[in-house]
Amino acid sequence: xxxxxxxxxxxxxxxxxxxxxxxxxxxxxxxxxxxxxxxxxxxxxxxxxxxxxxxxxxxxxxxxxxxxxxxxxxxxxxxxxxxxxxxxxxxxxxxxxxxxxxxxxxxxxxxxxxxxxxxxxxxxxxxxxxxxxxxxxxxxxxxxxxxxxxxxxxxxxxxxxxxxxxxxxxxxxxxxxxxxxxxxxxxxxxxxxxxxxxxxxxxxxxxxxxxxxxxxxxxxxxxxxxxxxxxxxxxxxxxxxxxxxxxxxxxxxxxxxxxxxxxxxxxxxxxxxxxxxxxxxxxxxxxxxxxxxxxxxxxxxxxxxxxxxxxxxxxxxxxxxxxxxxxxxxxxxxxxxxxxxxxxxxxxxxxxxxxxxxxxxxxxxxxxxxxxxxxxxxxxxxxxxxxxxxxxxxxxxxxxxxxxxxxxxxxxxxxxxx
Amino acid sequence: xxxxxxxxxxxxxxxxxxxxxxxxxxxxxxxxxxxxxxxxxxxxxxxxxxxxxxxxxxxxxxxxxxxxxxxxxxxxxxxxxxxxxxxxxxx
Ligand SMILES: Cc1ncc(COP(=O)(O)O)c(C=O)c1O
Ligand SMILES: [Zn+2]
Numbered sequence: 001x002x003x004x005x006x007x008x009x010x011x012x013x014x015x016x017x018x019x020x021x022x023x024x025x026x027x028x029x030x031x032x033x034x035x036x037x038x039x040x041x042x043x044x045x046x047x048x049x050x051x052x053x054x055x056x057x058x059x060x061x062x063x064x065x066x067x068x069x070x071x072x073x074x075x076x077x078x079x080x081x082x083x084x085x086x087x088x089x090x091x092x093x094x095x096x097x098x099x100x101x102x103x104x105x106x107x108x109x110x111x112x113x114x115x116x117x118x119x120x121x122x123x124x125x126x127x128x129x130x131x132x133x134x135x136x137x138x139x140x141x142x143x144x145x146x147x148x149x150x151x152x153x154x155x156x157x158x159x160x161x162x163x164x165x166x167x168x169x170x171x172x173x174x175x176x177x178x179x180x181x182x183x184x185x186x187x188x189x190x191x192x193x194x195x196x197x198x199x200x201x202x203x204x205x206x207x208x209x210x211x212x213x214x215x216x217x218x219x220x221x222x223x224x225x226x227x228x229x230x231x232x233x234x235x236x237x238x239x240x241x242x243x244x245x246x247x248x249x250x251x252x253x254x255x256x257x258x259x260x261x262x263x264x265x266x267x268x269x270x271x272x273x274x275x276x277x278x279x280x281x282x283x284x285x286x287x288x289x290x291x292x293x294x295x296x297x298x299x300x301x302x303x304x305x306x307x308x309x310x311x312x313x314x315x316x317x318x319x320x321x322x323x324x325x326x327x328x329x330x331x332x333x334x335x336x337x338x339x340x341x342x343x344x345x346x347x348x349x350x351x352x353x354x355x356x357x358x359x360x361x362x363x364x365x366x367x368x369x370x371x372x373x374x375x376x377x378x379x380x381x382x383x384x385x386x387x388x389x390x391x392x393x394x395x396x397x398x399x400x401x402x403x404x405x406x407x408x409x410x411x412x413x414x415x416x417x418x
Numbered sequence: 419x420x421x422x423x424x425x426x427x428x429x430x431x432x433x434x435x436x437x438x439x440x441x442x443x444x445x446x447x448x449x450x451x452x453x454x455x456x457x458x459x460x461x462x463x464x465x466x467x468x469x470x471x472x473x474x475x476x477x478x479x480x481x482x483x484x485x486x487x488x489x490x491x492x493x494x495x496x497x498x499x500x501x502x503x504x505x506x507x508x509x
Contacts, residue, residue, distance in 0.1 A: 015474070027504040029428045030463060032474040034505075137509040186509060191478065194503045198427040206507040214507055242508025290473060293485050307483065309505035312473055 006070040007044050011035040011211050014313070022070075024128055024203060026210040034309070035211045037068040045259050050230065053261075060116055060219035066255055067219065068212045069123045075152045076119025080219050082107050084227035084375075090343035090356075096363050098373035100233070101340070102224055104380065105348050110147040110171065111381035112140040112302075112349075113220055113245065118148050118205060120216035125203035131155060132202045136193035138186050138241060138302045139168030140349075140380050145205060146177035157202065159189050164301060167384040185296055187307045214310075217245045221252025224375055225262050232257065232267045233375040235368050237359045239351040240271045240280050240325070241303040243314030249377070250317045269317055270368070271325040272358035274300035274333060274350075280311045284325035289315050299330045299388040300350040302380060324367040328357035334392050336360070337382060341393075347382035355379075421494045423449060424501040432457045441500075446477060447490035449500060464502065474505045 011020040015033025026035055044065040056062035060080025061073050083103045091099035104113040118141070125133055134157040135145045142158035149156035158172050162181035172179045182189045197207040205213045225232055232253045238246040250269050256262040273281040276298025283291040291311040296304035308314070318325055328336065336356030341347050348356075355376050362368040382389070399405040420440040425433050433439055439456075443449035454461035466472050477484045478501040484492045494500060 026506075027428050027474070029431070031466075031472055032428065032463070032504045034474065034507075135509065136506065139509075141509045187483075188481065190506050190509070191476070191481065191501065191503055194426070194506055195424070195501070206509055210507045244508045293483055295486075305508060307476060307505065309474075309507045 004070055006068075007039050007065045008068050008070065009038045009040050012038045024125070024130070024208040026208050037211050037215055039066065041255075041258065048259060048261070050261060053226065060119070060216070060223070063219060063222045066215075066222070067120055068215045069120065070127050073119060073123040074126050075122035075154075076109075076115060076148050078108050079115040079119045080107065081223055084224060085344060085346070087344050087376075090340060093339055093343055094356075094360050094363050095370055096368065096374055097371050100224075100228070100373075100375045101344060101346060102220060102375055102377050103346055104220065105346055105352065105378055105382065109151070110140070110144040111384065112144065113217065113377070113379040114140045114144040115148065116219050117141070117213045117216035118144040121203070121205035121209045121213035122148050122152060122154065124212040125205070125209055126152070126154070128203070130201075130203035132157065132200075133205060134158065134193070134197075134202045135205045136186070136189045136207070138304055139164050139384070140302055141206065142177070142179070143168060143171040143384070146172040146175040146179075149177065150175040159193050159196075161186050161189055161301070161304075165385050165387045167386055168301075171384060186305050187293070187296075190305075190307070214244050214248060217248035218252035218255070220245070220377060221249040222256060224249075225253070225256050228375075230262050232262050232265050234266075234372045235268050235270060235323075235374040236377065237270045237272055237355050237362070237374065238377045239303055239355045239379055240273050240308065240314055241305040241351075242308045243271070243280055243310035245377070245379070246271050247310050247313045247317050250321060267321060268323040268368075269321045270323040270358070270362055271314055271318055272355045273325065273327040274298035274303055274354050275327040275329050276300070277304045277306060278327035279306060280308055280314050281325040281327040283311070284315055284318055289319070291315070298333075299385075300333055300354050301385070302349060302351045303354060324362055326358045326361045326367075328354055328361065332357040332360075334389055337389055338393055340378065341382070346378065348378045349380040349382050349385040350388050351380050352378040352382070421449065421496065421498045421500060423453065424499065426502050426504060428504065429460060429463060429502070432460050432463075444493060445490065446479065446484055446492045446494065446500065449494060450490070476503045476505055477501070478503065
């Protein structure tokens with residue numbers, strides 16, 4: 001192990017508490033529990049204070065003491081600090097007093113929140129001496145690994161289900177990554193990658209690098225707090241695939257509160273899934289603390305994980321924070337995408353439609369009271385999932401380049417709308 | 419012809435680094451018991467105090483999760499391949 005581990009102390013099993021050195025390893029040998037990074041919060045408290053954070057560049061790395069790299073980041077140092085938008089028009093349509101959209105559709109460089117986890121995983125992979133990186137992905141992670149690896153001069157292998165949207169596939173190929181399409185759904189990709197990761201000496205960002213990778217998601221929560229004026233929002237709605245992002249958003253709120261960067265307050269973290277792949281939401285609604293795996297069938301392919309590795313902890317976070325989960329049909333996903341676009345000018349991918357659709361359900365049912373304040377985590381860009389909405393969001397009317405035809409078209413429209 | 423069990427990296431210390439182990443069991447439950455007889459200690463890694471498969475352990479027969487089959491009662495035939503795989507994070 002390196003002598004200098006930055007602000008990290010060790011890896012620790014979330015199940016039994018056994019500690020492990022800060023290497024590329026992800027599960028406890030005794031119970032397969034996930035390993036998590038332990039930090040030296042006493043030291044962090046001395047350097048991570050508001051004026052210091054505010055003096056740093058506007059990227060996720062302004063919170064670097066709480067991100068698991070030993071030295072300075074070397075990959076993706078421009079990632080993060082995406083806009084937090086006050087979404088008044090969408091708030092009116094959803095029927096809630098105060099609404100914010102954390103807009104990771106414009107995250108740098110690959111247009112999803114995955115750049116957060118990947119910049120951490122690849123920076124750490126380099127520190128540990130890896131030159132080849134890899135991932136199992138539902139699409140966005142593959143895009144991000146491919147892009148960030150290219151910029152860092154690392155070799156990348158990305159494994160995806162073979163039937164992904166073309167936008168997601170091209171967005172991995174263009175960077176020169178080795179793209180392997182697996183004939184099966186994501187859980188099968190995952191299973192294969194677990195076996196591959198055991199055989200080859202690669203940094204698999206969501207397998208052997210998982211403890212580092214997952215921590216990158218906290219930066220989304222840190223930014224939300226800072227951008228809200230150093231306060232934790234009453235309600236946060238988070239899309240769930242494996243459930244990792246949701247658990248890390250809560251962790252970010254806990255850490256900022258513990259470090260005195262945000263005042264103690266009550267908050268609720270809610271989870272969103274698509275009905276065609278809703279193992280976590282189904283369990284939450286049934287009051288269970290474990291989920292049953294499912295076989296995914298939804299247009300929200302980025303969230304199509306039927307055996308969610310962090311499902312157990314996501315359920316725990318919702319229970320602890322008084323949060324709820326729900327799920328929406330493919331039509332409701334498309335409606336969510338349209339509403340966000342029409343009201344706020346933000347084009348999100350299917351996961352964003354899931355988040356908006358579930359927020360609507362939680363507001364209508366009173367699980368989010370109409371008088372409260374809500375942040376929606378919108379995590380990926382709509383240009384990557386055109387297949388899901390093509391032909392369903394209006395259509396172009398074609399005319400000859402003739403003023404008469406245009407006027408006829410308008411006149412017809414007046415008759416229709418009158 | 420026996421059934422093959424793929425041993426994941428975290429458990430190979432117990433199997434003298436063997437990656438592929440053969441068993442004669444007729445069900446997953448029996449296969450775990452048989453592994454335990456040959457590699458003492460392996461059962462407690464896979465099963466919790468109540469005898470259920472631990473929540474972060476996924477067991478597959480020919481690539482199908484046993485939770486879609488009959489859990490530990492899932493039968494295994496000659497030539498079947500059993501994989502034991504830790505849950506992995508999102509994508
Ligand atoms: C756009 C988008 N949002 C959310 C998620 C959920 O991530 P997690 O697996 O951390 O729950 C993913 C995962 O792939 C994603 O691609
Ligand atoms: Zn453990």
